[in-house]
Amino acid sequence: MxxxxxxxxxxxxxxxxxxxxxxxxxxxxxxxxxxxxxxxxxxxxxxxxxxxxxxxxxxxxxxxxxxxxxxxxxxxxxxxxxxxxxxxxxxxxxxxxxxxxxxxxxxxxxxxxxxxxxxxxxxxxxxxxxxxxxxxxxxxxxxxxxxxxxxxxxxxxxxxxxxxAGLTVFSPLVRNGAGPGKTVGIVGIGGLGVNFAIQFAHHLGAKVIVFSHSPNKKDDALSLGADEFVSTSEDGFADKYFDKIDYILSAADANSIPLGDLLSTLKVDGKLTSVGLPDEAWEGLKPQMMASNAACVGCSHVxxxxxxxxxxxxxxxxxxxxxxxxxxxxxxxxxxxxxxxxxxxxxxxxxxxxxx
Amino acid sequence: MxxxxxxxxxxxxxxxxxxxxxxxxxxxxxxxxxxxxxxxxxxxxxxxxxxxxxxxxxxxxxxxxxxxxxxxxxxxxxxxxxxxxxxxxxxxxxxxxxxxxxxxxxxxxxxxxxxxxxxxxxxxxxxxxxxxxxxxxxxxxxxxxxxxxxxxxxxxxxxxxxxxAGLTVFSPLVRNGAGPGKTVGIVGIGGLGVNFAIQFAHHLGAKVIVFSHSPNKKDDALSLGADEFVSTSEDGFADKYFDKIDYILSAADANSIPLGDLLSTLKVDGKLTSVGLPDEAWEGLKPQMMASNAACVGCSHVxxxxxxxxxxxxxxxxxxxxxxxxxxxxxxxxxxxxxxxxxxxxxxxxxxxxxx
Structure with a gap:
């Protein structure tokens, strides 16, 4: 040869x-x-x-x-x-x-x-x-x-x-059970694969809730398969979703997202994975923020x-x-x-x- | 009546x-x-x-x-x-x-x-x-x-x-699979149930590795059922345990433990639960610290x-x-x-x- x-x-x-x-x-x-x-x-x-x-x-x-x-x-x-x-x-x-x-x-x-x-x-x-x-x-x-x-x-x-971008969100979605009967939160609609995350979670069979501080992306999110779009800039945005979400995938700069509010929407033993890798550490993350539902936060790599x-x-x-x-x-x-x-x-x- | x-x-x-x-x-x-x-x-x-x-x-x-x-x-x-x-x-x-x-x-x-x-x-x-x-x-x-x-x-x-104290450590141990064939790390030997954590993890059938900065508690840990005792004050203590631990339970003030080193010992998709609730936030916790093994950190409540x-x-x-x-x-x-x-x-x- x-x-x-x-x-x-x-x-x-x-x-x-x-x-x-x-x-x-x-x-x-x-x-x-x-x-x-x-x-x-x-x-x-x-x-x-x-x-x-x-x-x-x-x-x-x-x-x-x-x-x-x-x-x-x-x-x-x-x-x-x-x-x-x-x-x-x-x-x-x-x-x-x-x-x-x-x-x-x-x-x-x-x-x-x-x-x-x-x-x-x-x-x-x-x-x-x-x-x-x-x-x-x-x-x-x-x-x-x-x-x-x-x-x-x-x-x-x-x-x-x-x-x-696609694989980075697909892997944690499937590893964390995104599929029929599950509700998945997607955070940080933007470059890093969030448009994939919405589509994959939807086509894997999960209900998809998008949390975003960019209301101008609402139409895109819904057209890609999101069931609901939640603006995180509204006070108390998380209250309605208490105990509703099985898994959250965040592609945002995690040190600036409303972590406590997002974690409160997780069911018991739920998880938030950040595939965003901000330069700074998470701000103010305390174990207490996960004590009320045994939640956890993690990361993932491609x-x-x-x-x-x-x-x-x-x-x-x-x-x-x-x-x-x-x-x-x-x-x-x-x-x-x-x-x-x-x-x-x-x-x-x-x-x-x-x-x- | x-x-x-x-x-x-x-x-x-x-x-x-x-x-x-x-x-x-x-x-x-x-x-x-x-x-x-x-x-x-x-x-x-x-x-x-x-x-x-x-x-x-x-x-x-x-x-x-x-x-x-x-x-x-x-x-x-x-x-x-x-x-x-x-x-x-x-x-x-x-x-x-x-x-x-x-x-x-x-x-x-x-x-x-x-x-x-x-x-x-x-x-x-x-x-x-x-x-x-x-x-x-x-x-x-x-x-x-x-x-x-x-x-x-x-x-x-x-x-x-x-x-x-006992229930606070027993619940996360059983929820996170402590049992035969699993290796569990226990951190922060002290008041909050760690002596229970060692015993429960051991009697549930797991291999137990205790990570502690109190070398004077080594004998107690081993006598309670720990298989190994690791002093976290030694440089590079975590190297030997890379990819060896399925689950870590920490009862220590989590903002002062060597979180990065401990997380590096976890297998892929492993988890560290902190049942210690320090007054301060975790210091310097970044998603990157969990990118190399898709690890996560969480909490638990009784x-x-x-x-x-x-x-x-x-x-x-x-x-x-x-x-x-x-x-x-x-x-x-x-x-x-x-x-x-x-x-x-x-x-x-x-x-x-x-x-x-």
Missing amino acids: SSPTATAKGYGISNTSNYTDFSVQEFKLKTPHADDVTLDIEVCGVCGSDVHTLTGGWGDLSAPWVVAGHEIVGKVTHVGDNVKEFKVGQRVGVGAQVLSCLKCDRCNGDNEQYCPEQVDTYNAKFPDGVESQGGYSTAIRTHQRFVFAIPDAIKSEDAAPMLC GSKKEANQMLKLAAEKGIKPIIDEVLPMSQAAKAIESVKNNTVRYRYVLKQDLA | SSPTATAKGYGISNTSNYTDFSVQEFKLKTPHADDVTLDIEVCGVCGSDVHTLTGGWGDLSAPWVVAGHEIVGKVTHVGDNVKEFKVGQRVGVGAQVLSCLKCDRCNGDNEQYCPEQVDTYNAKFPDGVESQGGYSTAIRTHQRFVFAIPDAIKSEDAAPMLC GSKKEANQMLKLAAEKGIKPIIDEVLPMSQAAKAIESVKNNTVRYRYVLKQDLA
């Missing part, structure tokens, strides 16, 4: 102070392995994580030049000898993770996203030292465990945002391949797709990044290949 | 600034109801809650004069016409709750401790306005739902601390009658009993309260009747 391409080109930055100063450079792809899949990138979603990383909000860059992007859809150009699941020409996706040890209990238990040796799609390093670079680029190579087949029914630009496949199947069957603000050529990444940074993005930007 | 006694005498205080200035006064018991059980009090445990209340740490007193104590064991002197479960002369106990609505889903679902109309055993009011007064007194009357039969195998002074009966049965069968520092005459309540307040109590004081 022929050797796969060794390099790709991408839009990267070198300095978090100039986080929209993208330069096009060539970079080395992952050292090829018999389990690897190489793909030419067609589209890449712009995720809040990209902005946190490029602006330095989550710390310094791990390499002198970093390509962001981990909502990647493209076409397979090469597969290693061990790869049976994919073939050249097939449309596939890569999300926020590109490797794990694949040997530990977590990896063997469909929890590879919680493997302590997990490697992020960009701004990280493979075990051999090669830098991982993201999807604002021409190609990516990674282990087949972290590659997902995209169903024909889903357009590439609709599939891309599912692979981080999802497993098993969950990704389950999500893509559901999306294909139910016609679930994101609301996309605009599909831009990749060279306009700066516009998308600025818009996410300034919170003028309504839901999601997707970048389309223009380097290849 | 004869009318039950209308009043009792107790040791109460009027001013949180002089929280050991007990006076003996007569007070009105709960207005009798056909579902009520009246008992003469034999012993009463001294709980951390008593100190929080008497010192004003949890707020002002709700009445001009308050009798603390909610770990009560005594003998039935009267039962209402609807009471079939208990008979006069029987040894019974009352814990931290004396009423709830008994009509809502929570009450009907063995979650009466989470009923929004729950009435605390002292420093609260019954719906008709009568003040609830605690067990540093000669008698108490309450609804049969909040009265527990004490098995013959358990001595009164051993049973008393089970009714708040337990249901169903759980109390299950606990007392287990304790009787397994010979579980608290470590008691001293059984004091009730007139020495001040000594016990000061000792809990100054943290010189090792585990528990129990007060013995001396007014009747």
Whole structure:
């Protein structure tokens, strides 16, 4: 079998102070392995994580030049000898993770996203030292465990945002029982997958209550499948929902949401998961706030391949797709990044290949 | 049937600034109801809650004069016409709750401790306005739902601390699956039921790891059934326990425990419940601290009658009993309260009747 391409080109930055100063450079792809899949990138979603990383909000860059992007859809150009699941020409996706040890209990238990040796799609390093670079680029190579087949029914630009934003909300929803007979609260309608969260919770069979401080998103929420829309800026908004909610998924900056009020709506032993990762700690969270119903608050990190496949199947069957603000050529990444940074993005930007 | 006694005498205080200035006064018991059980009090445990209340740490007193104590064991002197479960002369106990609505889903679902109309055993009011007064007194009357039969195998002074401290740890342990094949972490060995937590978790069949900053309690912990004792003052104490613990129960002042390290020991989707209720919020708790294993932190509030009966049965069968520092005459309540307040109590004081 022929050797796969060794390099790709991408839009990267070198300095978090100039986080929209993208330069096009060539970079080395992952050292090829018999389990690897190489793909030419067609589209890449712009995720809040990209902005946190490029602006330095989550710390310094791990390499002198970093390509962001981990909502990647493209076409397979090469597969290693061990790869049976994919073939050249097939449309596939890569999300926020590109490797794990694949040997530990977590990896063997469909929890590879919680493997302590997990490697992020960009701004990280493979075990051999090669830098991982993201999807604002021409190609990516990674282990087949972290590659997902995209169903024909889903357009590439609709599939891309599912692979981080979608999976990030789908995994905790299914793990926490969102389904028939359950009432799920969704908090923080905005970029990070909330439009997916509403749709997934609805199509999984749950009753969906959206809690939002953006009343102008009410129509969107209801049209996506929310049963009720509650404005959290109204005093006493939570009273009516006391003991009504089985599970709450928050994609908001959790340190600024009305945590006490939201927790009061949970049934006994209920849970609130925050997939929003604000820079600051939760403000004023006391055990007492969960004493009246044995509630708990937790977090979650993307999802497993098993969950990704389950999500893509559901999306294909139910016609679930994101609301996309605009599909831009990749060279306009700066516009998308600025818009996410300034919170003028309504839901999601997707970048389309223009380097290849 | 004869009318039950209308009043009792107790040791109460009027001013949180002089929280050991007990006076003996007569007070009105709960207005009798056909579902009520009246008992003469034999012993009463001294709980951390008593100190929080008497010192004003949890707020002002709700009445001009308050009798603390909610770990009560005594003998039935009267039962209402609807009471079939208990008979006069029987040894019974009352814990931290004396009423709830008994009509809502929570009450009907063995979650009466989470009923929004729950009435605390002292420093609260019954719906008709009568003040609830605690067990540093000669008698108490309450609804049969909040009265527990004490098995013959358990001595009164051993049973008393089970009714708040014991139940407070037993309920979350059983709700969160402590049992064979599970590893449970216990944090904050001290007054609030940790000696029960170790014993219950052990006798429920779980492997028990105690995390403590008091190395001088190691022998006690191991003798009570802990499989391992970990000193949290050693750097990197948590490393060895990465991904090893299914569930953590903390009875410590949670805002000062090494929360990040402890959470790192949890398996995927694990949980830490704090039954300690510090006055301050958790310091620096961020969703990120739970992103690597989808962990969560929560709280819990005493337990249901169903759980109390299950606990007392287990304790009787397994010979579980608290470590008691001293059984004091009730007139020495001040000594016990000061000792809990100054943290010189090792585990528990129990007060013995001396007014009747």
